[in-house]
Amino acid sequence: MKRIAHLLNNPNAEDLGKFLIRFILAFGMLFHGWGKLTGGANKIAGMLEGMSIPSFIGYGVVVGEFVALLLIIVGFKSRLAGLIMSFTMLVALLLVHTGDIFSVSDRGVWAIELLAIYLVGGIAIAFLGSGKYSISKGEGDWD
Numbered sequence: 001m002k003r004i005a006h007l008l009n010n011p012n013a014e015d016l017g018k019f020l021i022r023f024i025l026a027f028g029m030l031f032h033g034w035g036k037l038t039g040g041a042n043k044i045a046g047m048l049e050g051m052s053i054p055s056f057i058g059y060g061v062v063v064g065e066f067v068a069l070l071l072i073i074v075g076f077k078s079r080l081a082g083l084i085m086s087f088t089m090l091v092a093l094l095l096v097h098t099g100d101i102f103s104v105s106d107r108g109v110w111a112i113e114l115l116a117i118y119l120v121g122g123i124a125i126a127f128l129g130s131g132k133y134s135i136s137k138g139e140g141d142w143d
Helices: 002-008 013-050 055-074 078-096 113-128
Strands: none
Touching: 013 055, 013 078, 013 113, 055 078, 078 113
16 A cells, blocks of 8 residues: 555656646547548538528537547647537537437436536646646746
């Protein structure tokens, strides 16, 4: 137990924790972004157009679900990228998932569980910054 306590109280533990949170959240969501990058943004653009919202805004999902995630993984402008990630999830929640907020899926979990994890995770990244295990070493205004 002492070894575990020593490991967790290590001066590098906080930065390692920041890296792990950045990596798993961004890596997991990156696959959603890849789908949008390779053609899925057209569906979103069409959906927005049907709601009288300019369709070009739908292509912003590529920024929020792909570009921002790459920045988070490498640790460059992570705070800004975390906010962009969260904003993208908030828009998805408001446009597509408002009816699911108080629902449970057929597997017995909160219907927007993953969306909520990404939304709040992006906010956490914005508060925590990138830490020293990043390109910026956590030293920039948005890092």
